[in-house]
Amino acid sequence: MKTVRAIAAAIGLLFAAHLGAASASAATEVGNDCVGNAVDVDVTMVQRSSASARPLSVPAAGVLTRWSVEVINYPGAVLHSLKVLRPMATSQFRAVAEAYARVRSGLNSFEARLPVQKGDRFGLGGTGEIFYCEGLSASEELWKGGFDLPLGNQGFFVTDPAAGVPLVATVEPDADGDGYGDESQDGCPQSAAFQGPCPTADLDLIALRRRGSVLLLVTSSSETPVRVSAFARIPGKRAPKRKRARVSARAKLPTQTKTVAPGKFVRFNLRYTKRLRTALSGLPRSKSLTLRITSSATDVAGRVTTKRLSLKLRGQRRT
Numbered sequence: 001m002k003t004v005r006a007i008a009a010a011i012g013l014l015f016a017a018h019l020g021a022a023s024a025s026a027a028t029e030v031g032n033d034c035v036g037n038a039v040d041v042d043v044t045m046v047q048r049s050s051a052s053a054r055p056l057s058v059p060a061a062g063v064l065t066r067w068s069v070e071v072i073n074y075p076g077a078v079l080h081s082l083k084v085l086r087p088m089a090t091s092q093f094r095a096v097a098e099a100y101a102r103v104r105s106g107l108n109s110f111e112a113r114l115p116v117q118k119g120d121r122f123g124l125g126g127t128g129e130i131f132y133c134e135g136l137s138a139s140e141e142l143w144k145g146g147f148d149l150p151l152g153n154q155g156f157f158v159t160d161p162a163a164g165v166p167l168v169a170t171v172e173p174d175a176d177g178d179g180y181g182d183e184s185q186d187g188c189p190q191s192a193a194f195q196g197p198c199p200t201a202d203l204d205l206i207a208l209r210r211r212g213s214v215l216l217l218v219t220s221s222s223e224t225p226v227r228v229s230a231f232a233r234i235p236g237k238r239a240p241k242r243k244r245a246r247v248s249a250r251a252k253l254p255t256q257t258k259t260v261a262p263g264k265f266v267r268f269n270l271r272y273t274k275r276l277r278t279a280l281s282g283l284p285r286s287k288s289l290t291l292r293i294t295s296s297a298t299d300v301a302g303r304v305t306t307k308r309l310s311l312k313l314r315g316q317r318r319t
Helices: 002-024 274-281
Strands: 028-032 038-049 062-071 078-089 092-103 106-116 121-134 141-145 154-156 158-161 167-172 203-210 213-220 224-238 245-260 266-271 288-298 304-314
Touching: 028 121, 038 078, 062 078, 062 092, 062 121, 078 106, 092 106, 092 121, 121 141, 121 167, 203 288, 203 304, 213 224, 213 245, 213 288, 224 266, 224 274, 245 266, 245 274, 274 288, 274 304
Parallel strands: none
Antiparallel strands: 028 167, 038 121, 038 141, 062 106, 062 167, 078 092, 078 121, 092 154, 141 158, 203 213, 213 266, 224 245, 224 288, 288 304
């Protein structure tokens, strides 16, 4: 019973760890989902405090992949600039990235690809009319600058109570640091070299018999380390009153690992061990041993590709 409970507890810990890892890498929504019901002109605004459960600053470095603004019914469309604002001091920010879009009545959603750092905040700005939320609770407060903060510049902001910025931004992790969000923009988050699906490592082998060795030529569809191992079964003496030979040993060749690039053959020289040479020298030329060769590669996504090859090695003893 104690053993069963211990196993169950271990499984529970593993499951909890898996959930923790999954949640740590999930996308995060940052900002305030209030509905813009007022406008100001030639400003930049960023939320200072909010009653929302969403964080107001980026919790971990990643990529802003989507942002949304919801406003009341309004005729036409108004150009808004999403600002990625980096805190420099109290009430002071630098604009480090931006994206433009026209905001219309209702919920507006826009795609983006802006790398962000931990602690960055998101604001709205522009030289025309910019929506914000007024008449909110006392816990809602924003910072407002009387200017459209240009990219690369920094400025001071003043507080505006009972007000909010109607902006929600989605930040995704970027494990490989390629500037693409891992969940919606990057098909291969394990490697910065690929944004589409991670390439598989398909192997092709060519084996050439040589004196005292086998030359194995290996190529792969993508660059990857390739591990090659080989062995041959060496039959022992016949057991009394038995028809079949008894397998007494394996002749294992040293394992080799080399990086293989696509479109190129890499040479693996599989030298016979002393045990294998002795077995072949004592084996009639009419018989042979089978050398079993295994090559394996792990692609950037962690998928393992294995390819095997069998090669007959003729005996060397003359009858």
